[in-house]
Amino acid sequence: MVTTGTVIRIPSRRALSRLDPATIVAVTVAALGLWGFAELLDEVSEGESGGFDEWLLLALRQPGDTSQPIGPWWLEIAMNDLTALGSFAVIALMTGGVAGFLVVRDRFGAAVLLVVSVASGAILSSLLKVGIDRPRPDIVAQLADVHTLSFPSGHAMVSAVAYLTIGAVLASFVEDRRTQLYIVSAAVTGVVIIGSTRVYLGVHWPTDVLAGWCIGAAWAMACWLVARLLQGRVLRPPIGAETGPDESA
Numbered sequence: 001m002v003t004t005g006t007v008i009r010i011p012s013r014r015a016l017s018r019l020d021p022a023t024i025v026a027v028t029v030a031a032l033g034l035w036g037f038a039e040l041l042d043e044v045s046e047g048e049s050g051g052f053d054e055w056l057l058l059a060l061r062q063p064g065d066t067s068q069p070i071g072p073w074w075l076e077i078a079m080n081d082l083t084a085l086g087s088f089a090v091i092a093l094m095t096g097g098v099a100g101f102l103v104v105r106d107r108f109g110a111a112v113l114l115v116v117s118v119a120s121g122a123i124l125s126s127l128l129k130v131g132i133d134r135p136r137p138d139i140v141a142q143l144a145d146v147h148t149l150s151f152p153s154g155h156a157m158v159s160a161v162a163y164l165t166i167g168a169v170l171a172s173f174v175e176d177r178r179t180q181l182y183i184v185s186a187a188v189t190g191v192v193i194i195g196s197t198r199v200y201l202g203v204h205w206p207t208d209v210l211a212g213w214c215i216g217a218a219w220a221m222a223c224w225l226v227a228r229l230l231q232g233r234v235l236r237p238p239i240g241a242e243t244g245p246d247e248s249a
Contacts, residue, residue: 023228026221033218037152040211044134044151053205057140060200067141069200079197080144086155086194091118091162098166109227110169114162117223121161124219125154125212140202153204153212156195160216161223163187168224191216 043049062068069076084090095118102111126148134151136142148154167187171180195213198204 023225026225030218030221030225033214033216033221036214037211037218040207040214041132041151044132044207044211049205049207053137053207054139056199056206057137057202060202061140066139069143069202076143076201079200082193083144083155083197083201085190086159086197088122088154088158091122091158094166095162098169102169107169110172113223113227114165114169117165117220118158118162120223121216121219122154122158124215125152125157128152128215129154134205134208137202137205142203143201144203146203150204151208151211152215153195153198153208155198156191156204156209156212157216157219159194160191160213161220163190164217164220165224168220 040049058066060070062070069079095114099111099114102108102114129149129151132151133149136146136150164184164187167184171183174180174183191213195209198209199206
């Protein structure tokens with residue numbers, strides 16, 4: 001009997017061995033991020049994260065006064081300034097600025113990747129908040145204005161999507177490994193700082209932020225991988241094959 005249809009080809013071991021290191025890292029981060037988010041969601045859904053969440057929030061407040069954060073007076077001001085780096089307004093401005101730079105440099109594909117990744121990540125964040133419907137912390141005073149639900153942290157998730165994507169794109173402009181590592185490390189550090197401010201200010205449970213980091217990193221890497229697949233750049237060409245200039249994202 002003869003059948004027709006699309007033939008699904010499973011990559012051979014030789015083909016898989018040609019996967020470039022960046023792709024391997026992206027797949028690993030995406031897989032670990034999804035796993036981490038699923039585990040945290042399970043913990044929150046079953047009410048098993050309360051002890052850790054409450055302990056850390058209270059540890060960041062003065063003993064006997066949950067309206068006063070620990071640290072000098074200027075630390076609260078600095079945290080409010082830093083947390084703005086993860087706001088939708090700042091993220092949109094940053095994304096638009098970097099996308100414009102990429103268009104000017106004739107990297108239109110990278111610009112599209114950045115905009116689609118951030119926009120879709122923001123939409124996903126809102127949908128997850130509504131679907132999970134976790135209220136904000138109420139055991140300490142909230143030191144910043146908030147108007148949405150709690151899980152996952154939008155600041156943590158969207159900043160992870162935006163800054164990790166921007167870091168990956170900018171790192172593609174340089175060939176020096178140390179410079180690439182610095183760019184990516186700076187992006188990761190910024191994401192960690194932004195998420196940490198949400199807990200310090202009492203507007204998110206710690207597990208909200210952890211979940212935001214996990215799903216945000218996974219989403220950023222997934223979008224990057226899709227872009228690489230569409231451009232046929234996931235597998236390195238065989239040794240000796242001619243290659244043109246690297247125009248990937």
